[in-house]
Amino acid sequence: MRVRVALLVVVVSLAACGGGAAATSPSSTSLSGYINVFAAASLTASFNALGIAFHKANPGVGVNFNFAGTPTLVTQIEQGAPVDVFASADTTNMDKLTADGFTSGSSRVFARNQLEIVVAPGNPKGIAGLADLAKPGVIYITEGPTVPAGKYSLQALASAGVKVTPKSLETSVSAVISKIELGEADAGIVYTTDIQAAGSKVQGVPIPAADNVIATYPIVAVKGTKNQDIDDAFIAYVLSATGQSTLATFGFLSAS
Amino acid sequence: MRRERVPIVVIVPAAIGAAFFILPLLGLIVRSPWRDAVAALTAPETLEALKLSLVASLSATAVGLVLGVPLAWIYARVEFPGRDLLRALTTLPMVLPPVVGGIALLLAFGRRGLFGSWLDSTFGITLPFTTAGVVMAETFVAMPFLILTVEAGLRSMDRRYEEAARALGASRWRVFTRVTLPLIGPSLFAGAVLCWARALGEFGATITFAGNFPGVTQTMPLAVYLLLETNQEASFILSLVLLLISLVVLVGLRHRWLIA
Amino acid sequence: MSLEASIQLTLGPLDLEMELTIEEGEVVALLGPNGAGKTTLLRAMAGLVPFTSGHVRLDGKVLEDTATNQYVPTEQRPIGFVFQDYLLFPHLSVLDNVAFGLRSRRMPRAAAAAKALDWLDRVGLKSSARAKPSELSGGQRQRVALVRALAPDPRLLLLDEPLAALDVTTRAEVRRDLKRHLTSFQGIRLVVTHDPLEAVALADRLIVMEKGRLVQTGAPADVTERPRSQYVADLVGVNLLKGEADHGSVRMPGGPVVAAAGAETGEVFAVIHPRAVAIHKTRPEGSPRNVWPGRASHIELLGNRVRVRIDGDVPLVAEVTPAALKELDLVEGGEVWLSFKATDVGVYAA
Numbered sequence: 001m002r003v004r005v006a007l008l009v010v011v012v013s014l015a016a017c018g019g020g021a022a023a024t025s026p027s028s029t030s031l032s033g034y035i036n037v038f039a040a041a042s043l044t045a046s047f048n049a050l051g052i053a054f055h056k057a058n059p060g061v062g063v064n065f066n067f068a069g070t071p072t073l074v075t076q077i078e079q080g081a082p083v084d085v086f087a088s089a090d091t092t093n094m095d096k097l098t099a100d101g102f103t104s105g106s107s108r109v110f111a112r113n114q115l116e117i118v119v120a121p122g123n124p125k126g127i128a129g130l131a132d133l134a135k136p137g138v139i140y141i142t143e144g145p146t147v148p149a150g151k152y153s154l155q156a157l158a159s160a161g162v163k164v165t166p167k168s169l170e171t172s173v174s175a176v177i178s179k180i181e182l183g184e185a186d187a188g189i190v191y192t193t194d195i196q197a198a199g200s201k202v203q204g205v206p207i208p209a210a211d212n213v214i215a216t217y218p219i220v221a222v223k224g225t226k227n228q229d230i231d232d233a234f235i236a237y238v239l240s241a242t243g244q245s246t247l248a249t250f251g252f253l254s255a256s
Numbered sequence: 257m258r259r260e261r262v263p264i265v266v267i268v269p270a271a272i273g274a275a276f277f278i279l280p281l282l283g284l285i286v287r288s289p290w291r292d293a294v295a296a297l298t299a300p301e302t303l304e305a306l307k308l309s310l311v312a313s314l315s316a317t318a319v320g321l322v323l324g325v326p327l328a329w330i331y332a333r334v335e336f337p338g339r340d341l342l343r344a345l346t347t348l349p350m351v352l353p354p355v356v357g358g359i360a361l362l363l364a365f366g367r368r369g370l371f372g373s374w375l376d377s378t379f380g381i382t383l384p385f386t387t388a389g390v391v392m393a394e395t396f397v398a399m400p401f402l403i404l405t406v407e408a409g410l411r412s413m414d415r416r417y418e419e420a421a422r423a424l425g426a427s428r429w430r431v432f433t434r435v436t437l438p439l440i441g442p443s444l445f446a447g448a449v450l451c452w453a454r455a456l457g458e459f460g461a462t463i464t465f466a467g468n469f470p471g472v473t474q475t476m477p478l479a480v481y482l483l484l485e486t487n488q489e490a491s492f493i494l495s496l497v498l499l500l501i502s503l504v505v506l507v508g509l510r511h512r513w514l515i516a
Numbered sequence: 517m518s519l520e521a522s523i524q525l526t527l528g529p530l531d532l533e534m535e536l537t538i539e540e541g542e543v544v545a546l547l548g549p550n551g552a553g554k555t556t557l558l559r560a561m562a563g564l565v566p567f568t569s570g571h572v573r574l575d576g577k578v579l580e581d582t583a584t585n586q587y588v589p590t591e592q593r594p595i596g597f598v599f600q601d602y603l604l605f606p607h608l609s610v611l612d613n614v615a616f617g618l619r620s621r622r623m624p625r626a627a628a629a630a631k632a633l634d635w636l637d638r639v640g641l642k643s644s645a646r647a648k649p650s651e652l653s654g655g656q657r658q659r660v661a662l663v664r665a666l667a668p669d670p671r672l673l674l675l676d677e678p679l680a681a682l683d684v685t686t687r688a689e690v691r692r693d694l695k696r697h698l699t700s701f702q703g704i705r706l707v708v709t710h711d712p713l714e715a716v717a718l719a720d721r722l723i724v725m726e727k728g729r730l731v732q733t734g735a736p737a738d739v740t741e742r743p744r745s746q747y748v749a750d751l752v753g754v755n756l757l758k759g760e761a762d763h764g765s766v767r768m769p770g771g772p773v774v775a776a777a778g779a780e781t782g783e784v785f786a787v788i789h790p791r792a793v794a795i796h797k798t799r800p801e802g803s804p805r806n807v808w809p810g811r812a813s814h815i816e817l818l819g820n821r822v823r824v825r826i827d828g829d830v831p832l833v834a835e836v837t838p839a840a841l842k843e844l845d846l847v848e849g850g851e852v853w854l855s856f857k858a859t860d861v862g863v864y865a866a
Contacts, residue, residue, distance in 0.1 A: 069485075071485035071486070072485060074485070075484055075485050075488070139367075139382070139385065141385070144468070144482060146482070146485050146486050166469065167385035167467060167469060167472075168385050168467025168468050168469050168473065169467075169468050169469055169470075169474075170467070170468065171463075171468075179467075182362060182366060182368065183367050183368035184362060184366050184367050184384045184385075185385075414603075416599065416601075416603055417603055417605060419564055419590075419599075419603075420597070420599060420603040420605075421605075421616070422564075422589075422590040422591045423562055423564075423590055423591075423595060423596070423597035423665075424591075424596075424616050424617035424620055424664070424665075424668065425592075425617050425620040425668060426591055426616070426620040427620070428591075430620055431591075434616075435605060438605075438607040439606075439607065441607075
């Protein structure tokens with residue numbers, strides 16, 4: 001009698017542990033629940049696509065995204081926002097999050113990116129390279145120095161020996177793209193993937209490899225997540241051949 | 257004076273309401289790193305942002321007075337078809353999300369905007385990314401407060417004083433400056449202060465329309481927002497400063513803004 | 517030098533149609549019940565109320581004329597207006613209030629202050645020059661309002677119920693002062709009042725207005741002795757009847773014939789002082805030819821007199837002593853007989 005009660009208690013408590021308890025096996029069809037993924041702004045288009053594909057492969061799982069400038073995301077995570085996975089646009093922010101104790105497990109690099117100058121379609125101001133950003137009459141904007149793209153653009157400009165003061169320090173690559181689209185600014189520095197995602201609304205001017213900066217994008221599960229297995233599955237998917245080829249179609253460079 | 261006992265059904269919600277406002281202030285005071293306060297406050301970026309904020313908000317208030325008082329006067333004194341619609345339009349920024357206001361400003365005064373493109377092609381003047389743009393964004397969101405307050409003051413003043421002045425030979429301008437304005441003094445003052453306080457705290461329209469650059473367009477609210485990502489504790493201190501400025505203003509106003 | 521106005525206007529429920537002419541040298545009081553349109557008329561002459569048709573001419577100059585579409589704005593009219601509530605500017609000192617009209621006419625600050633101070637001195641308020649209006653008493657404020665209007669030497673002085681805001685004791689004293697100032701003022705003076713005492717004390721001529729129309733005009737004595745409207749009759753406290761005269765009697769509408777010595781022919785007013793009306797419990801015998809039955813509808817004790825309103829074919833107010841009242845054993849609603857002599861009926865053309 002007591003043994004039966006004890007077994008009952010064990011079974012009930014196992015069941016009460018939540019949906020995760022039943023999904024210890026990595027079999028994709030038994031996953032259910034949803035996760036919140038905070039990802040850098042430059043991952044908007046690609047991660048939305050990855051999310052849809054991941055859901056198709058795992059119908060019981062939903063993925064919610066929050067895209068913003070990487071430093072903004074770090075702040076939100078550290079202030080207690082509910083989040084399961086974090087994809088950063090550089091290693092500096094990821095290191096900060098890790099050092100502050102907000103990560104679970106170690107981060108993995110899943111993609112790389114490089115910079116490109118963004119201009120209005122038709123390139124009306126005739127920007128040919130980084131030096132032209134300093135041309136009089138050109139309104140150049142970029143991301144703030146704590147945003148990875150902003151940090152890298154400063155590096156690229158320094159490498160090319162170009163001195164130019166931006167007219168504004170935006171909070172994310174998306175904001176820079178928006179202002180170029182609106183016609184408020186003439187040029188900015190964003191990632192190649194951003195220009196591809198914006199399609200015909202903007203045009204890109206390549207930056208030579210000598211001055212360009214390769215951005216490394218790591219991904220990690222966030223400490224305190226209640227869906228470690230879905231997190232692992234999602235990260236695995238991003239790192240898988242399918243995921244990598246999806247990222248490549250959006251213009252990302254491979255992880256290695 | 258005999259004190260009447262306040263009913264419980266009033267005290268409890270009132271206490272909760274008060275706590276709702278007091279707790280955040282306490283949170284800021286407790287979490288702010290007072291040791292580093294002086295350093296945070298005197299850092300060059302902070303002083304730059306503070307100076308820019310003061311200059312821009314005072315300019316916005318001045319523009320608000322010059323443009324807003326005549327508007328308030330028209331709303332209070334002149335009947336014309338479409339007046340209510342016009343009043344609603346000029347009051348809209350009060351309920352509009354500030355970012356929406358910023359977008360609207362871009363579409364009108366941005367480089368490709370309705371009016372902005374003309375400015376650019378004729379004079380080569382662009383307003384986004386300039387301090388003037390900051391003043392415009394702040395005026396846009398803050399002026400409605402001034403207009404409403406001054407209009408209320410004009411409506412509630414005894415207009416017979418104006419008749420008395422006219423009967424004494426005062427021209428309409430003299431009536432306005434020597435009689436009307438002094439009589440609505442309290443409303444004028446309250447309206448200007450509300451306008452200034454709102455302009456000081458403006459964020460969404462500023463960052464959308466004017467952008468963000470230290471010394472040119474990075475006002476205190478923008479600086480605080482960005483500091484949150486780089487130096488959280490410094491951002492707490494600056495938040496406290498902004499909060500205390502607002503508190504001083506409001507306590508100073510007391511019930512002046514309720515009565516003409 | 518005169519004021520000549522003919523004004524027709526509608527303002528809410530008021531339908532006004534008035535003509536008046538005031539010569540220099542006469543103080544005219546505009547008298548009438550509340551709602552008669554007195555203040556409206558005054559404001560219309562100041563240019564503060566638009567009118568449907570008419571004109572206002574001061575000293576021959578047109579101030580307003582709807583026929584020729586002329587309109588001189590209020591601030592350009594040589595007028596002085598004393599408002600019922602005085603409307604002293606609360607944010608200015610007494611001196612600045614008085615100097616306001618002078619400064620508005622571009623007088624330099626020092627000269628205006630000096631002249632204002634002089635005027636304040638004339639009304640004994642020199643020491644209050646620096647005070648704010650709220651610090652003064654009602655009577656003092658009235659004087660400031662008056663000299664504020666007088667300081668710019670206006671040609672037309674308009675006073676709207678100048679004593680209405682004062683309590684009874686102050687009023688008497690201020691009335692004397694006002695009379696003095698009005699007398700010494702050189703221009704045209706028009707006072708609006710609902711107080712007959714005030715009208716009679718201040719004015720050389722009365723204009724009585726009711727419901728926006730002229731009812732009677734004349735010297736105070738004429739008006740009070742020969743009222744031409746129930747309003748004036750009530751003010752003065754006499755009984756007023758109207759009817760067709762026929763050699764010694766007056767036939768009233770509705771039938772009753774009143775014996776009135778001095779009644780000749782034509783439409784007439786008949787005035788009977790309440791004291792001349794006697795009350796009887798039963799039908800009286802004897803000399804009075806005017807005997808009428810009635811019912812005492814209202815009995816009012818006024819100190820050492822009693823006023824009894826009697827309803828009937830000839831409704832009248834009678835005045836008796838309290839002793840008489842007791843003797844008659846009179847109560848409200850009681851049946852009575854009234855009588856008066858034909859010789860006590862004053863008759864004049866309507």
